[in-house]
Amino acid sequence: MISLLKYLKPYKLQVILVAVFTLLSSVLELYLPTLMADVVDVGIVNGDMSFIMRTGGWMIACSLLAIIMTVGKAFFASKTALGFGRDIRRKLFVKVEHYSMDEFGKIGSASLITRTTNDVKQVQDVLNMMLSLMTRAPLMLVGGIVLAVSRDAKLSIIFLAALPILAGLA
Known part of the structure; x- marks a missing residue:
């Protein structure tokens, strides 16, 4: 997998966007408990309904922004993984085109088709998961x-x- 990462160079901007969107959504999600603590510590203790409503509005805004960032992260991670898979399939196809008939006989058509579809799909899925979760x-x-x-x-x-x-x- 490490040797395949060189094929991510054309997608450097998209990988950076995934990281930025992940950072922003994580910060927003981590900020929500702080706002909730303020609602309890300040708003409920003092009976300040306007503070509770204002802070609740901030909580909704943070949640909506976190959702937008998470969708953006998923979009760019998927787009990167799909482009990466396309590039790998293209390289495999070019390589297979230069095989001799003996090599086709040894490897087999079914095996080549499986490797160019299923194996690349597995690597593509791992990349998407790495960009999203890791x-x-x-x-x-x-x-x-x-x-x-x-x-x-x-x-x-x-x-x-x-x-x-x-x-x-x-």
Whole structure:
């Protein structure tokens, strides 16, 4: 898989957009619990209905923006993976065109068709998953740690103790 990553060079901008959209959606999703804490700590405690409504509006806006960023991330990740798969199939086709009849006989038509369709599809799916999930997990992890430590440093020690388990699962 590592040797195939050189085929991502034409999609550098799209990969950067996936990372930026992932970062923005993660930040917005991590900001929602902070807003909810403010609603409880300030709005409900003081009985300030206007503060609750205003903060609720911010929560809705953050949620809508996070949805837009997540859809954008999925769009560019899918577009990148599809273009990557197309390029790999094209290279495979050009390579197969130069095979001799003996090589066709050894490998077999069915095997060549399977490799140019199914195997490339599997690599394409892995790339899409890497762009979608593997970029999100570290950002959420780092953002969660920063927010936990900024909210309550002593309480975040529990979170930091569970960090190796979470990192292993991610």
